Amino acid sequence: MKNFALTLFTLCLLFMGSCSIEPEKINFGSDACHFCKMTIVDQQHAAQFVTKKGKQFKFDAIECMLNEMSENEISNIAIYRVSDYGFPQSTTNAENAIYLISPDIKSPMGANLSAFSEKEGAQKFVKTDNDKLYTWPEIKEKYSIK
Numbered sequence: 563m564k565n566f567a568l569t570l571f572t573l574c575l576l577f578m579g580s581c582s583i584e585p586e587k588i589n590f591g592s593d594a595c596h597f598c599k600m601t602i603v604d605q606q607h608a609a610q611f612v613t614k615k616g617k618q619f620k621f622d623a624i625e626c627m628l629n630e631m632s633e634n635e636i637s638n639i640a641i642y643r644v645s646d647y648g649f650p651q652s653t654t655n656a657e658n659a660i661y662l663i664s665p666d667i668k669s670p671m672g673a674n675l676s677a678f679s680e681k682e683g684a685q686k687f688v689k690t691d692n693d694k695l696y697t698w699p700e701i702k703e704k705y706s707i708k
Contacts, residue, residue: 597626605650625673628705644677654679664693
């Protein structure tokens with residue numbers, strides 16, 4: 563009886579662990595952008611979201627993720643992640659990030675859009691009046707995402 567209970571407990575833990583929703587690692591140089599189909603190579607501008615069912619969507623640029631969101635229903639998205647420009651290979655929660663549009667920082671699709679985990683990090687790259695900072699709600703509004 564103890565073995566049965568232990569086996570049942572182990573199976574429950576495995577089942578619950580397999581249902582967790584987590585972003586997958588982006589395989590730079592081989593994963594393709596869900597929106598534009600280009601290979602994801604730029605570690606400073608990549609983004610991704612994960613649906614509530616765990617389906618992964620990876621993007622070569624933050625603007626690709628935002629364009630995908632503006633064209634499709636987004637109520638089923640559980641996790642939004644964006645690359646932190648100041649720390650390549652590191653992602654941050656897109657809803658807490660600060661966004662910078664600056665002609666001095668080129669992004670893969672030409673929107674010159676970068677994300678930072680902290681406002682101070684983004685402010686270091688603001689050089690002219692053409693450089694604009696945005697919060698998550700502001701950048702969503704700019705891309706007409708409801």
